[in-house]
Amino acid sequence: MVLNKFRLNFKSILVYLALLTFSMPIFLAFLWLIITTFSTRTEGLESLGWTLSNWSFLWKSPFGPKFQSIWFVTLNTFLLATVMTTIVVFVSSMSAYALSRMKFAGRKGFLSATLILHAFPSVTLLIPIYFVLRWITKIPIIGQGFPLIGGFGFNTIGGVALVMVAFQLPFGIWIMKGFFDNISWDMERSALIDGASRFQVWWKILMPNIKPGIAALSIFAFISGWNAYIIPFTFTVGRAGKSTVLSVYLQNFMSESVMTEWNMVAAVGLFQLIPVLIFFFFTQEALLNIYGGGAKGGA
Amino acid sequence: MSKNFQLERETSSLSSFPNSKSFFSKLKSWLLPYAFLSPTLVVVTLFFFIPLVMVFILSFTNLDMTNFGILKWWQPANWTLDNYVKIFTNRFFPRILNNTLMYVSMTLIFFNVGMALVIALITTNINRRVGFAFRLIWLMCRLTPVVVYIMMWKALAGPAPMGVLNKHILGPLGIGGGEFLLNTNPWVFVILANGFIGASFGMIIFSSAIEAIPKDYMIASKVDGASTWQTIRYITIPMIKWPLLFVTTYQTLSLLTSFEQILLLTNGGPGLYETEVWSLTAYHRAFSSYFGNTQWGYGSAWAVILVIIGIIMAIIYLRVFKFNELIQEPKIDQL
DSSP: OOOHHHHHHHHHHHHHHHHHHHHHHHHHHHHHHHHTTBBOEEEEESSBBBOOOGGGGGGOOOOTTSOHHHHHHHHHHHHHHHHHHHHHHHHHHHHHHHHOOOOOOOOHHHHHHHHHHSSSSHHHHHHHHHHHHHHTTTSTTTTSSTTHHHTTSSHHHHHHHHHHHHHHHHHHHHHHHHHHSSSHHHHHHHHHHHHHHHHHHIIIIIITTHHHHHHHHHHHHHHHHHTTTHHHHHOOOOOHHTTSSSSHHHHHHHHSSOOOOOHHHHHHHHHHHHHHHHHHHSHHHHHHSSSOOOOOSSS | OHHHHHHHHHHHSSSSSOOOHHHHHHHHHHHHHHHHHHHHHHIIIIIIIHHHHHHHOOOOOOOOOOTTSOOOTTTTOOOOOOHHHHHHHHHTTTHHHHHHHHHHHHIIIIIIIIIIHHHHHHHHHHHHHHHHHHHHHHHHHHHSOHHHHHHHHHHHHHHHTOOOIIIIHHHHOOOOSSSOHHOOHHHHHHHHHHHHHHHHHHHHHHHHHHHSHHHHHHHHHHHOOOOOOHIIIIIHHHHHHHHHHHHHHHHHHHHHHOOHHHHTTTTTTSSSSSSSSHHHHHHHHHOOOSSSSHHHHHHHHHHHHHHHHHHHHHHHHHHHHHHHHHOOOOSSSOO
C-alpha cells in the first residue's frame, strides 16, 4: 500500500517534471523579456545595469511631439480589435446556426469550403484586397464618411477590421457550429411551435445558451485583432497610418535611421501584452470551453 | 430506422399546418438559410473570392512595380505561362519544396498536434489549477506580438555572452563553442518558434474536448483495471477524433501559409535558401525582391501553386477522416 502510494507520487512527479521541461523555453524567454525592459544591457538573464528609461514612451513620444502618444495608439488598437470581434462573432454565429440547424442545398459543400478557405495565404491575397478596398472607398458613406471607425474602405479602421474578419471567419464558423450542435433542439422546437421565427430563435434562445462559445471566440478574435500586424501595416498609409495599432507602432522603432533600441521595443511589446494578460485573468473559464462539440461534428 | 420515423411523425404531427404551406412561405423557408449565410457570403466574396480570381489572373502576367498602372493585366493578350515555367525551372525549386515539406510535417507532428496533445493530456490529468496555469503559460506565446516573440527566441539563441541558452545551459555543460545558434541550427529554432505558437491552438481544443468526455467512461475503464496509457489509447483518443481532424487539417493549412515568424527569425537564411519555405518565397517575390523590384505577377504564381497544394491537402484530409460520415444531417429543418 505504502509502496503503491509512493509509486503514484513518483509518477506524478515525473509528469510535472516533463511538463516543466517542455515549458522551459517559455519561462526563460519571458524572464529575459522582463529583465531586458528594465536593463540598459543584458548578458543572458543577467542585467548589466537597471534602468526605467525603456519605459519612457509611456509619458513622452520617443519620436518627437509630432507623433501620436502611445495612449492614442492603444485606444486605436482597442477600437480595431473591438470592431473586428463584434463583426466576427455576429457573422460567424449566424452562419454557424444555419450550418448546424438547417437543411439546404450546398450545406456540406459550404462546410468543407469554409475549412479550405483557410488554405488561402493572406500574403498574396493582399495585393488584390488592396484593389477591393480602394473600390469600397469610392462608395459614399460606407467607404469613408463613417464616424469613429472612418468607414470600411482603404486606410480606415473599419476597412482593416473587415479584412481581418474575413481571415477569422473559417475558424469562427467551425467553433460556433460545434457549440450550436451541442444544444438540444427541444428548446428550439418548442419556441418554433409557439410561433417564433428562426431569426428570433437564433437571437433570443440559442445565443444566450452558447455564451461560453461567444466568450471563447471573442477572446481569440480580440487577441488576433490586438496583435494584428501585416494587415494594418499594409492597408494604412502616412503618419496617421503609422500610429494605427501597437504592432505597427513597434515598427517605427526599426524603420528610423538611428540604431534600433531593442530594449525599448521589448518594453513596448510587454506593454502591449499586459492588457491581454489582465483580460485573460478574468476570462479564464471561458477559454477552457473553446471546443463545444463532442466526439462527432454533427447534430 | 423506426425510431427516426417515429420522430419525424411526431415532429410533423406537432406542427399545426404541415401541408398547407403557401408558395411564399415555402420560398421563404428555402431562402432562410441563405439569409443567415449572407453576411459570410458577402465578406468571403469580397476578400476571398474576388482576390483569388485576381491572383489567378495576375499569376499569368508580369505585373511588377515598374509597369504598375501601365500593364493592362486584365487583358488576355498579356497572359503567358512564363511565371510557372520560371518556378519549375528555378534552381532552388527542389530545395524550397523540401524545406516546406520538412517545416510543415515536423512542426505539425512534434508541436501543433503532438505537443498539443501531450500538454492537453497532462494538464487535464493533474491538479486543475496547476493544469490551468500551464495552459495559460503556453498560450502566452500566441498572445505576444510576433516581433517581440521572435526577439525573445533570438535572445535565447544568441552567441556566447549574450545568449540565454549559451550562457546558462550550454556553456556550463560545455556543449558547443558559444556560437549564434540560429546560424548553427536554424531549423531547430524555426520549428521551435513556430511550434510553441502552434501548440497552444490544439492544446486548448483538445483539453476542452477531453474535459467534455463524460466521466463515466473514465470510471468504467478504471474499474476494469485499465492503465493510464490504455485509457488514453482506447477511450480518450477515439473520443476526440473530431477535434483531432479539425486541428490537423486547420494547422496543416496554417503552417503551409505562415511565414511571418520565419521572415523575422531567419528571413530564409542563414545559408542560401536554407530555411526558405514556399509562402516566404511568395512573399519575397511579391514584396521584397533583391533589386527593390516587387514582382507581383511572379509572386502570385507561387501563391497560386500554394493554394492548390492547400486545397488538395484539405480534400485528402476530409477523405481520410471520412468527413461525410462525421457531418450528419440536422434533425430539425422545418416545422
